[in-house]
Amino acid sequence: xxxxxxxxxxxxxxxxxxxxxxxxxxxxxxxxxxxxxxxxxxxxxxxxxxxxxxxxxxxxxxxxxxxxxxxxxxxxxxxxxxxxxxxxxxxxxxxxxxxxxxxxxxxxxxxxxxxxxxxxxxxxxxxxxxxxxxxxxxxxxxxxxxxxxxxxxxxxxxxxxxxxxxxxxxxxxxxxxxxxxxxxxxxxxxxxxxxxxxxxxxxxxxxxxxxxxxxxx
Numbered sequence: 001x002x003x004x005x006x007x008x009x010x011x012x013x014x015x016x017x018x019x020x021x022x023x024x025x026x027x028x029x030x031x032x033x034x035x036x037x038x039x040x041x042x043x044x045x046x047x048x049x050x051x052x053x054x055x056x057x058x059x060x061x062x063x064x065x066x067x068x069x070x071x072x073x074x075x076x077x078x079x080x081x082x083x084x085x086x087x088x089x090x091x092x093x094x095x096x097x098x099x100x101x102x103x104x105x106x107x108x109x110x111x112x113x114x115x116x117x118x119x120x121x122x123x124x125x126x127x128x129x130x131x132x133x134x135x136x137x138x139x140x141x142x143x144x145x146x147x148x149x150x151x152x153x154x155x156x157x158x159x160x161x162x163x164x165x166x167x168x169x170x171x172x173x174x175x176x177x178x179x180x181x182x183x184x185x186x187x188x189x190x191x192x193x194x195x196x197x198x199x200x201x202x203x204x205x206x207x208x209x210x211x212x213x214x215x216x217x
Contacts, residue, residue, distance in 0.1 A: 009141035009185055012068070015101040016137045016214065021129025025122040027110025032130030034103045037064060040072050043102040050104040058109040061123065063089035064102035068139075068212070070094070080107075084119035092127040098136055103127050138215040143188040144169075144208040147179040153199035154179075160194050182213055 018035040033050055037043040043064040051060045063075035063086050073094075075086030085105065093101055105126045114122060149157060154177045161168070164187060170180040183191055195203050 011138050011140045011215075012070075013096065013098045013136050014139050014214070015098055015134060017135035019130055019133030019135075021126060021131070021133050023122065023125050023129055024110075025118065025125075026112040026114055028112070028114065028122070029106075029108040029110070030122050030126035031106040031108075032103055032126040033106070034101065034127075034130040034134045037066060037100055037102045040064075040066055040074070043074070046102050047104055050106065054106040057106045059085070059107040060104055061085035061089060061107070062102065062104045063087075063093060063127075065090070065093050065099055066102075067099060070099050080119060080123075081116055084116050085123045088120045088124045089127050092124055092131070096131065096136070098131075099139075103130055105130075139212045140215045141185045141210070142213050143183050143185060143210050145181050145183060145188070145192070146206045146208050147181065147195065147203055149177050149179075149199055149203040151177060153177075153203050156198040157195055157203065160191065160198060164191065166191075180208065185210070 015034065015036045018033070020034070021032045023030050031054070035046045037046060043066060047060070047062045050062075054060055059078045059080055061076060061078045061080060064073070066072040073090060075090040077083070077085040089103060089105060093103065105123050147157065157179070161181060166181055166183060168179040168181050170178075172178040192205050195205060
């Protein structure tokens with residue numbers, strides 16, 4: 001649950017489906033495996049899993065970012081020269097603004113030394129290739145509103161919601177109509193006002209909760 005106190009409610013990106021990508025640089029193979037993780041423990045377990053899977057590789061370098069605020073950040077060069085693998089990998093994740101994500105880049109040495117600049121480029125490109133085959137979504141802060149109205153007002157309400165691309169999460173049609181909608185925080189206040197005006201104050205609006213949600217658009 002998000003903190004509903006006054007403060008920053010910034011949108012951020014999360015990994016919703018991991019993927020793999022591979023590049024070849026001077027006969028060395030760089031295989032990036034990207035995974036969703038919810039904790040440091042999950043990230044470490046994933047890293048161990050990849051090390052077992054690619055036990056015969058020269059290096060299994062990693063980086064991960066965990067937490068709503070990206071507070072947990074770790075990386076490892078796993079035997080590559082310092083600063084040539086893990087840190088550049090982490091920089092890609094931070095540059096993309098993605099949270100709850102871990103990536104392991106496995107290197108099978110091709111017999112040709114790449115130099116520090118070549119290694120940085122290769123590990124960076126490998127992570128980008130892995131992300132290209134993954135799915136990322138925005139987490140946004142919003143309000144869940146319960147709306148109750150009569151049948152005269154429902155058409156107006158649905159029109160207003162539709163104008164902002166909002167579809168009800170729940171709808172119940174009995175003697176009255178009850179809707180539950182998730183609204184981006186920045187438009188929630190105006191939407192409440194517009195619905196109240198459109199229904200001449202007959203619509204009853206109550207706040208169910210404030211929380212982060214995945215923006216599927």
